[in-house]
Structure formats: C-alpha cells, structure tokens
Amino acid sequence: MASSVSKRAIFFVAAALPYALEILTPGHLYQASKWQTAIVAFLAIFIPRFIWLSIIYPFYFSPLRHLPQPKQNSLLFGQMYRILTESIGSPQSQWMREIPNDGLIYYRTLFNTEWLVLTSPKALSDALTTKSYDLIKPPIIVGSLARILGASGILLVENEEHKHQRKNLLPAFQYRHIKNLYPLFWNKARDMISAIDRELSEKKKKSEGSVPPNIVSVDHWTSRATLDIIGLAGIGQSFNAIEDETNELYQSYQTIFAQDRQARILGVLNTFFPFWLVRKLPFPRNYQIVKAQSMLQKMCLDLIGQKRANSAAADKEGSREIVDDIDILGIALKSGGFSDQGIIDQLMTFLAAGHETTATAMTWAMLALCKHPNVHNKLREELRAAKLPNIRDTESQIFAEQIDQIAYLQAVMNEVLRVYTPVPATFRVAQRDTTICSQFVPKGTMVLTSSVGTNHLSTLWGDDCDEFNPERWLDESGRANTSGGAESNYANMTFSHGPRGCIGASFAKGEFACLLAAWVLAYDSVLVDENMKVEKTPGIVSRIKDGLDVKLTSLKA
Ligand code: HEM
Structure with missing residues (x-):
C-alpha cells in the first residue's frame, strides 16, 4: 500500500504529542498551548502524507501507473467529474471499448485514489473467483449499507x-x-x-x-x-x-x-x-x-x-x-x-x-x-x-x-x-497485496467491474453487441442456450x-x-x-x- 499511516493514527499522534511534550519538557520549556501543538503536529504529518499519497506516489511510484488509462485527467481529481455525473459503470464502459488493454485499465479519482477496471474474462475470473477473498467490498459502501441492512448480512460480511x-x-x-x-x-x-x-x-x-x-x-x-x-x-x-x-x-x-x-x-x-x-x-x-x-x-x-x-x-x-x-x-x-x-x-x-x-x-x-x-x-x-x-x-x-x-x-x-x-457495476478494494492477470495490485487499490461494459463488449459479444437480439440465446434447433453465443462465462456479468x-x-x-x-x-x-x-x-x-x-x-x- 502507498502509505500505512492511517488518518486515525495521525489524529492519535497529534492528540498525544502535546501531552508527550509536557512530560518530556518539564518546567514548561515548551511554550505553545496543547491545541497549537496538536494542530501543528497534525499538519506536519498530514500534509506530507497527503502530498505523498495524492501526488508523488500515484504519478511516480505506483506499480499501476503505466497501465492503459483514460486521458484528460484533472490534476487532483482524476476522472472524478465523469464518475459523479454519468451513470454507474458508464465512463468505464467507454474506456473498455476505446482504450487498448490486456485486461486492466487504470484510472484515478478523488485526490488521485487509484482504481482498476477489469476488462477481460481472465481478469474477471482472477478477481472474482481465484482471488475473490483478496478483494473485499469497500468500507465506505459497507458502512453506509450496514446502517440499513445490519452489518452481519451475507452481502456485507467478508x-x-x-x-x-x-x-x-x-x-x-x-x-x-x-x-x-x-x-x-x-x-x-x-x-x-x-x-x-x-x-x-x-x-x-x-x-x-x-x-x-x-x-x-x-x-x-x-x-x-x-x-x-x-x-x-x-x-x-x-x-x-x-x-x-x-x-x-x-x-x-x-x-x-x-x-x-x-x-x-x-x-x-x-x-x-x-x-x-x-x-x-x-x-x-x-x-x-x-x-x-x-x-x-x-x-x-x-x-x-x-x-x-x-x-x-x-x-x-x-x-x-x-x-x-x-x-x-x-x-x-x-x-x-x-x-x-x-x-x-x-x-x-x-x-x-x-x-x-x-x-x-x-x-x-x-x-x-x-x-x-x-x-x-x-x-x-x-x-x-x-x-x-x-x-x-x-x-x-x-x-x-x-x-x-x-x-x-x-x-x-x-x-x-x-x-x-x-x-451495472460492482466495487472492491484489495485487502492485501495480490495479482490480477499477472499484474501486481497493491493493498488498498480500488477495483471496479463494469458489468454493463462487459455485457456490451464487441470482442465478447460480436459486432451486434449493442442490439437487442434474443435470438442469440437460441441454438439452430430453437433450443435455449445459456451462453448467448459468447465463448466465456465471464462475458455475462x-x-x-x-x-x-x-x-x-x-x-x-x-x-x-x-x-x-x-x-x-x-x-x-x-x-x-x-x-x-x-x-x-x-x-x-x-x-x-x-x-x-x-x-x-x-x-x-
Ligand atoms: C435481476 C435480478 C438480480 C440481479 C441483476 C442481481 C445481481 C447481483 C449481483 C451483480 C451481485 C454481486 C454484487 C457484488 O459483487 O457486489 C449480487 C449479489 C447478491 N444478490 Fe443478487 N441480483 C438479482 C436478484 C437477486 C434476488 C432475487 C436475491 C434474493 C432473493 C438476490 C440476492 C443477492 C445476495 C444475497 C447477494 C450477495 C451474495 C454474496 O455476497 O455472497 N439477488 N446480485
């Protein structure tokens, strides 16, 4: 993972530091108030962490940065605007069609959070079947659904x-x-x-x-x-x-x-x-x-x-x-x-x-x-x-x-x-370092399957992938088939x-x-x-x- 210093740890260190200084500098050698010390400590850790995570790591160190990716990114928000304003999975569907790739497309969102879109049956089978438990549902989604569904239902537990x-x-x-x-x-x-x-x-x-x-x-x-x-x-x-x-x-x-x-x-x-x-x-x-x-x-x-x-x-x-x-x-x-x-x-x-x-x-x-x-x-x-x-x-x-x-x-x-x-899409985050299609995927990477994108890929469904054609689910004798003519199970998401x-x-x-x-x-x-x-x-x-x-x-x- 790009940084193992969590926000909670930063708050803890910032809150504890004034007390630690008071003990370590008896006789009030240290003059600032506890609040000032806490704020300075917080900023001293938070700002470098933010710069590292949001600018230096994704652009210069991330092992994912060379993967195929969409152009026209905002410097700090990546593709956030499109993600927020279009229907779920839709920008990714477009990239899947337009950006040549070997199963993975990389993009960034808020403060350059790193995401992968899975685009090939091999990538989908790695992530959803072989390495299913390396990837979990993102805490932000689990947290907001847990309020309504309860935290221990099958959809949310891991x-x-x-x-x-x-x-x-x-x-x-x-x-x-x-x-x-x-x-x-x-x-x-x-x-x-x-x-x-x-x-x-x-x-x-x-x-x-x-x-x-x-x-x-x-x-x-x-x-x-x-x-x-x-x-x-x-x-x-x-x-x-x-x-x-x-x-x-x-x-x-x-x-x-x-x-x-x-x-x-x-x-x-x-x-x-x-x-x-x-x-x-x-x-x-x-x-x-x-x-x-x-x-x-x-x-x-x-x-x-x-x-x-x-x-x-x-x-x-x-x-x-x-x-x-x-x-x-x-x-x-x-x-x-x-x-x-x-x-x-x-x-x-x-x-x-x-x-x-x-x-x-x-x-x-x-x-x-x-x-x-x-x-x-x-x-x-x-x-x-x-x-x-x-x-x-x-x-x-x-x-x-x-x-x-x-x-x-x-x-x-x-x-x-x-x-x-x-x-139209499902969301995961890597809970440990893993690999998808032989690509190293660090812990903390967000992973999206655009089910709607996969269901409309011409490489999987043919040139008429966008047409509504029930006949593709029938064989020549009129019997139903379960593949729709696609070669892989993972074509149908x-x-x-x-x-x-x-x-x-x-x-x-x-x-x-x-x-x-x-x-x-x-x-x-x-x-x-x-x-x-x-x-x-x-x-x-x-x-x-x-x-x-x-x-x-x-x-x-
Ligand atoms: C057309 C109807 C349905 C569609 C398209 C659909 C689609 C899906 C998809 C894509 C997932 C995976 C979600 C993820 O990975 O984040 C899922 C999970 C799930 N669905 Fe459905 N679903 C449908 C109907 C139902 C029905 C009728 C039930 C229950 C009676 C149901 C119960 C569940 C449960 C419990 C899970 C979580 C499974 C697990 O995490 O082990 N779904 N569904």
Whole structure:
C-alpha cells in the first residue's frame, strides 16, 4: 500500500504529542498551548502524507501507473467529474471499448485514489473467483449499507464469516428448492394482473363514456409485486403492497430504502465524516429510518419466534415433516447457523437485494418489448403455444418445468438482463497485496467491474453487441442456450461470478419469468410516449429515471 499511516493514527499522534511534550519538557520549556501543538503536529504529518499519497506516489511510484488509462485527467481529481455525473459503470464502459488493454485499465479519482477496471474474462475470473477473498467490498459502501441492512448480512460480511453464511444459505437458493416457489411467483403475478385490471376498470368508470386512458406505470406495479414476492418467499410474510400500498409495513419498507434527496445528501456526508456522526445529524430521514427499522425488525423477530415455536411444537409431536418451510427464513433457521440478529440482517439483505433488482429487470423488459413489437408478438405466440393456464383464472397454477421450457421466454429474459444490466457495476478494494492477470495490485487499490461494459463488449459479444437480439440465446434447433453465443462465462456479468456472485440468480429468473409471462399474456402494451428519453438512475441498481408508462389493451389470456 502507498502509505500505512492511517488518518486515525495521525489524529492519535497529534492528540498525544502535546501531552508527550509536557512530560518530556518539564518546567514548561515548551511554550505553545496543547491545541497549537496538536494542530501543528497534525499538519506536519498530514500534509506530507497527503502530498505523498495524492501526488508523488500515484504519478511516480505506483506499480499501476503505466497501465492503459483514460486521458484528460484533472490534476487532483482524476476522472472524478465523469464518475459523479454519468451513470454507474458508464465512463468505464467507454474506456473498455476505446482504450487498448490486456485486461486492466487504470484510472484515478478523488485526490488521485487509484482504481482498476477489469476488462477481460481472465481478469474477471482472477478477481472474482481465484482471488475473490483478496478483494473485499469497500468500507465506505459497507458502512453506509450496514446502517440499513445490519452489518452481519451475507452481502456485507467478508472472509470466513462470508464462507460460513454462504454455505448455510445456499440450500435455500438451489434450483431444487427454488422450483417449489414458482406457484407462489405465479400467484403473485396473478394478484398483480387482477389489481391492474381493477385500476383499468376504475379508470373506465371515471372516464364516463369517453375513451379511457388505460395508462399504467410499469415500474410502480412491478415494484409492488416483487416486494410481495420477496416478502413471502424470503420471510414468509407478505407486505400486501399489491393490495394496499398505504399499509404501514409497506410504508416502513419504502422509508428505509427510499433514494430521495436527503438519502443522497447523507450518502455524500458519509464520505467525509464518520458514520456515527452522520446518523446523529438532525435530518428527518435519520429519525424516520430509526422508526421504520424498529418496525421491520420487530416484525422479523416475531416471525422468527413464530417459526421457532412451530418447529418446537412439531418436534414435540414427532411430526417434523409438517413444518415444511419453503421460505428462506425457514431454511436459514433450520441450518442452525445463525443468531436471531444474524437472521434479521439476512432478511433485510434479501429484501434489499431481491426487490428492486427484479422489478427493474421487469421494467426494462417491458421497454424492450414495446420497442421491438416483433419480439413482443413472438413472445406472446410462444407463451400461448406453451398452453400456460389462464392468468385471470383464480384456480390456475403452474410448475417450474412449464415456464422454464419456453425457450423464447428464457431468451428474451437473458437478453434483457444482458443489454440493460440492472446492477451495472460492482466495487472492491484489495485487502492485501495480490495479482490480477499477472499484474501486481497493491493493498488498498480500488477495483471496479463494469458489468454493463462487459455485457456490451464487441470482442465478447460480436459486432451486434449493442442490439437487442434474443435470438442469440437460441441454438439452430430453437433450443435455449445459456451462453448467448459468447465463448466465456465471464462475458455475462449480470449476476457476477464466483463466491460473491448473486446467490439469488435462480430465484430472480423464476420470478422474472412468471411476471413477464403473465403481463405479456394479459395485455398488449405500447409506450405512451414513443419518443421518450430513456435515462438511467445513478444508483447501484440502474432504473429508468422517470419510470415507464405504458398504454394497455387487455387480452383474453
Ligand atoms: C435481476 C435480478 C438480480 C440481479 C441483476 C442481481 C445481481 C447481483 C449481483 C451483480 C451481485 C454481486 C454484487 C457484488 O459483487 O457486489 C449480487 C449479489 C447478491 N444478490 Fe443478487 N441480483 C438479482 C436478484 C437477486 C434476488 C432475487 C436475491 C434474493 C432473493 C438476490 C440476492 C443477492 C445476495 C444475497 C447477494 C450477495 C451474495 C454474496 O455476497 O455472497 N439477488 N446480485
């Protein structure tokens, strides 16, 4: 690492020095006040450290400084302006395309902090699989998420603790278990369609004979549906968001995960001040979070208590098999590997990781289908040909096999996930000296994978890499393939890879398939504004900035 002198050490030395001088120079040989001494000591260490770290080391000593890199850097801020003003992963995607490289691109940001972008399958496999535990999530990200998710959920823990949790949670996410959740996904898809039908008939009533607008917000409905699904499948508790978005549970969830202006201001403050201080600042959001969190945590604790009681009762009666939990909470409890607080943190993690991601994928899917009517029509034909049950029939039910065998549905979903990449980038920092693609990477180096960049590289996906073409996921006989025609697994970064790749990928795909099939069978959708400008939100999940409104025609599904 460029410097092993941490800021905390500098504060400590500066604070201790006046006392040390008083002891070492008895009789007040030393005249300055304690404050003056502390400030002088602080500056005497801090300024040289700053000059070394921000100017001398990165430009003259860093082993990374000769790697391919973007031009036009600000002297102290490197590429910071672009990083802050463009969507996540986007500047890096451009460099990946334009700067010749052997798997790594180097750039600098605030005060010349050093970053690497991984650009080749070899670099990605080194960093995400072979050396996965040499790279950890950056403390700034972990610190700000820990406030909301709790510090001990699988998304944020590292090293042995992560291995232990992953092992205990994996059974809940294996396909043999996920396939049992498809009926639940389908039921919630049906609830969503019924609720949209009701919204349309309300609109019809209000339009009093004139043509009703039949316009609905896709992101609004998919977000409510995916929350109910992850609530039921994750913790065995529906948020009832589809039925009633004003209920207290749903509102608490919305408060905690809101990405409003105050959340962004607090996020920026976290960069410069300690987390504990920022949490105490008198922002209304700080109080709201505490209140909403205590409600959600209490709900989780009650559910844990209930499950433990059911399980104990079943043990007593010698009928364990009647407690056949299908939700993730039930399976985590059965593993015996988690404390109650540990489980609460997992539940908050699954709510966060499993809700907006899939809702966003669904919203992008509807945009893609509206923009490609031929794909839209073909998908509906294939769904009809598969003879899925009528989504408006309250008794209707499906099985995983029925949905998963529809090759064109799988192809459309895979292409949506590739082209629109809901999680556009992931971030790491080297926790020890390591190597990637034989390049020495010092401890402390920041590492970014631009998943959206990799998913659009012509060297991996061919010249039509930017086109929406579901056919690439079908082989000549029309069967689904899992590579999209790319030669390496690492060409597709939608769910990342390795020990820290998305544990919920099968869950997400099953849920996405049911929601998409239900929507396409129930309605024909067209864009309200054909020329809408599509901008992405800047957050960890790339949503459509102004949401997506479509005009629906109900179909006899
Ligand atoms: C389309 C939907 C989804 C996408 C695109 C997605 C993508 C990702 C990505 C890229 C990561 C790696 C993050 C990193 O390395 O920093 C990740 C991790 C994770 N995802 Fe997903 N995800 C989706 C849905 C879900 C669902 C539905 C769940 C849960 C039910 C889930 C749970 C998780 C968890 C727990 C992790 C952390 C895994 C670990 O660190 O071991 N995700 N996801």
